Amino acid sequence: MNFWGWFVGGFLVLGLGAAGWQAFQPTPAQTAQGHSMVPPDTSDIPQGAPIANVSLPAELSSGAQMGQRAFEAKCAACHGENAAGQNGVAPPLVNKIYEPNHHSDAAFLNAAQNGVRSHHWNFGNMPPIEGLTKGDVKLIVAYVRELQRANGIN
Known part of the structure; x- marks a missing residue:
């Protein structure tokens, strides 16, 4: 040949x-x-309604209190009050999918700074969030982690 x-x-x-x-x-x-962490079926939840039932801790640390204020200013419009998510808008961060051994604190920082491609939920891609410093995101993560622990997510 x-x-x-x-x-x-x-x-x-x-x-x-x-x-x-x-x-x-x-x-x-x-x-x-x-996938071992399949998101819940949200078909029975009205659009815009919270996805998760979030129990609040008795008290937040001072860092988590500052993170709560930053979360409410920059994140709650999509991720809902107390990070409970909003059906059709954005997922709850108080969910096993976001536990520390699956989504590290650095993953939250990366998502806030660079945005993230949708990979667990079908809400679309998350854009980068303008006006947040690394310090702000660390405080937001402290708040989310304390909410997670109060809801049995470690």
């Missing part, structure tokens, strides 16, 4: 291999269903 015969044959083998590999990949629906 000449050079072009080997070239065309190799190209066909690579193409068939790629098509075969792609055929065995799970679909996005299969991937979401197989």
Whole structure:
């Protein structure tokens, strides 16, 4: 066989291999269903209503109190009062999906600074949040983590 015969044959083998590999990949629906942290079904919750029932801690630390004020100013419009989420708008941050061993504090910082592609919920991508410093986000995370602990999410 000449050079072009080997070239065309190799190209066909690579193409068939790629098509075969792609055929065995799970679909996005299969991937979401197989995820260990599947978001709850929100179809019975009215649009804009809170998604989570959030129990408040008896007392917040001083850092979490400052974080609460920053959260209310920059985050609550989407993530709802006390980070309970809003159906059709944004997810609750008081949810097992956002526990510290799955979404680190740095993940919250990254999301606030750079935005984040939707990957657990179907509310669309989160844009970067203007006007928040790293210090602000750390205080917001302290607030969210205290809410999470008060709701059994460690």
